[in-house]
Amino acid sequence: MESAPCKYVFVTGGVSSSLGKGIISASLAKLLQARGLRVTIQKLDPYINVDPGTLNPYEHGECYVTDDGAETDLDLGHYERFLNTPTSQANNVTTGRIYLDVIMRERQGAYLGKTVQVVPHITDEIKRRITLLGNTGNYDIVITEIGGTVGDIESLPYIEAVRQMKYELGNTNCIVIHLTLVPFLKSARELKTKPTQHSVKELLEEGVQPDILVCRTEYPLSPEVRRKVAQFCNVAPEAVIESIDADSIYNVPLLMYKENLDRIVLSRLHLETTREPDLSSWIRFVEKIHNPHYRVRIGLVGKYVELPDAYKSIRESFIHAGAANDCQVEVISIHSEHVNEANVAQQLGQLDGILVAPGFGHRGVEGKITAVRYAREYQVPFFGICLGMQCAAIEFARNVLGLAGAHSTEMNPDTPHPVIDMMEEQKKIVVKGGTMRLGAYECELRKPSKVFEAYGVERIRERHRHRYEFNNKYLSMFEQAGMIASGINPNSGLVEVMEFIHHPWFIGVQYHPELKSTVDNPHPLFIRFVAMAMAYRQTKEAEVASPASAAGIPL
Ligand code: GLN
Numbered sequence: 001m002e003s004a005p006c007k008y009v010f011v012t013g014g015v016s017s018s019l020g021k022g023i024i025s026a027s028l029a030k031l032l033q034a035r036g037l038r039v040t041i042q043k044l045d046p047y048i049n050v051d052p053g054t055l056n057p058y059e060h061g062e063c064y065v066t067d068d069g070a071e072t073d074l075d076l077g078h079y080e081r082f083l084n085t086p087t088s089q090a091n092n093v094t095t096g097r098i099y100l101d102v103i104m105r106e107r108q109g110a111y112l113g114k115t116v117q118v119v120p121h122i123t124d125e126i127k128r129r130i131t132l133l134g135n136t137g138n139y140d141i142v143i144t145e146i147g148g149t150v151g152d153i154e155s156l157p158y159i160e161a162v163r164q165m166k167y168e169l170g171n172t173n174c175i176v177i178h179l180t181l182v183p184f185l186k187s188a189r190e191l192k193t194k195p196t197q198h199s200v201k202e203l204l205e206e207g208v209q210p211d212i213l214v215c216r217t218e219y220p221l222s223p224e225v226r227r228k229v230a231q232f233c234n235v236a237p238e239a240v241i242e243s244i245d246a247d248s249i250y251n252v253p254l255l256m257y258k259e260n261l262d263r264i265v266l267s268r269l270h271l272e273t274t275r276e277p278d279l280s281s282w283i284r285f286v287e288k289i290h291n292p293h294y295r296v297r298i299g300l301v302g303k304y305v306e307l308p309d310a311y312k313s314i315r316e317s318f319i320h321a322g323a324a325n326d327c328q329v330e331v332i333s334i335h336s337e338h339v340n341e342a343n344v345a346q347q348l349g350q351l352d353g354i355l356v357a358p359g360f361g362h363r364g365v366e367g368k369i370t371a372v373r374y375a376r377e378y379q380v381p382f383f384g385i386c387l388g389m390q391c392a393a394i395e396f397a398r399n400v401l402g403l404a405g406a407h408s409t410e411m412n413p414d415t416p417h418p419v420i421d422m423m424e425e426q427k428k429i430v431v432k433g434g435t436m437r438l439g440a441y442e443c444e445l446r447k448p449s450k451v452f453e454a455y456g457v458e459r460i461r462e463r464h465r466h467r468y469e470f471n472n473k474y475l476s477m478f479e480q481a482g483m484i485a486s487g488i489n490p491n492s493g494l495v496e497v498m499e500f501i502h503h504p505w506f507i508g509v510q511y512h513p514e515l516k517s518t519v520d521n522p523h524p525l526f527i528r529f530v531a532m533a534m535a536y537r538q539t540k541e542a543e544v545a546s547p548a549s550a551a552g553i554p555l
Helices: 021-034 075-083 095-107 118-134 153-169 194-205 223-233 249-258 261-268 280-290 308-324 344-348 365-377 387-399 450-455 472-480 524-545
Strands: 007-013 039-045 092-094 141-146 174-181 212-217 240-244 294-302 327-335 353-356 382-385 418-422 437-445 459-466 468-470 483-488 495-500 506-509
Touching (some): 007 021, 007 153, 021 075, 021 141, 021 174, 021 249, 039 075, 075 308, 092 095, 095 118, 118 141, 118 153, 141 153, 153 174, 174 261, 194 223, 212 223, 212 261, 223 240, 240 249, 249 261, 249 280, 280 308, 294 308, 308 524, 353 365, 353 387, 353 524, 382 524, 387 468, 387 483, 387 506, 437 495, 450 483, 450 495, 468 472, 468 495, 472 495, 506 524
Parallel strands (some): 007 141, 007 174, 039 092, 174 212, 212 240, 294 327, 294 353, 382 506
Antiparallel strands (some): 437 459, 495 506
């Protein structure tokens, strides 16, 4: 039997950026998935970079990497964390990517004799990218989030593509949810609907009538406000959805359920709504994060700490792992540039665990290395991710193996001891975009080891995004001193995990485990790290309670 054709839901944004289109899209997808539908989410980004891989985290937050090695927008992280299904290159498309494809085709002569234009060539390519997912037969519904704000010059071709798709497929196969802001004006003590009206007008000028309005607000929308929005924006009153500020993004699906967002979407798409969503495990998770029994403080040592989005996936992984341990993880941001030998004890002394973050370039590296040394010497649970693992190797080389000046050739190309170095294949690469070791790679875990204990399996697949690697010429020296390679890529022999055996929990991973942690599937290494931090805290508290019993415990 042929399955029904895929339906499309577009999510646009008006009035202001940062209203949370990604979270609304992910929440709607979660509700539809919980009703048994097969859903995926796609993000279209109107900027000209071909992908966000070349963007500084200060520009656009973290760069999220998929299994197939695409460097993508951080919203894809939310999609995976909410839906627990992997995304791919097809789930994130930028204007740069669209133009690159069209221009390459033009150079190959595909449009020979024709003038290549925004309409129809660019809009056709946008539509092709949208329906690519729908045509796989894997989904009942594709939710496409259009980045940017309606009215921006760069989002015009996308809105035009949506207009055409609505016209071609019909309003029961293709709907638009417009996310707007209903601000509260203190002086008038009133919620104001005018910005919403204006942004809908803007959409109408571009030929698109939204079907549903989701209104971000600090206060509940009264029936009167809802009626007013409905009347002036040509939508049914029940299609005006309140999206009140939530204390956690994980509450949003539950709030949207209360507001009937999924039900309205299904009715507009003429899809049956026989089965209510099964949200029981989600509700349990949300209860866990709101009522934890334990608490730990984990230091996140990085150089982009001013910007919470720069380490988005790590922060979210701690929420998932915290819930799994019935524990609230307080993540303390520590700027690696401000850590040095003189102040390290004061900066890190109160922590129950230390995570040294991924990163690029020289800035802040010495602070990270100092933080590693503290964690190693004082037996504080330690987790190093990507550059964090590399810093652990450098620290060990310098301070345990006595290799003065050991470094990564990324930071010091002339180091006498390049314990972290570039692979031969990487040395030939001169272009920057999409050329790192990217995407999922196999890794074999050593038995017994702490990393094996955490995963419980011998073969894992984790995602990578880096150019430099542990230099295997130094491996036997490291292993003899207790820093073992407990995870190895079976095909290349590259070291993927290092752990220090004379320590309660000291693990560095060359990959990015944070990219695979979801609500349904918290990452085993984060779960273990939080558990070890809890144990460390308990021991410390016991020492304070009865200092005598602690005598003899080495610090
Ligand atoms: N800069 C390091 C490398 O390229 C680490 C990258 C990272 O932490 N993602 O190898």
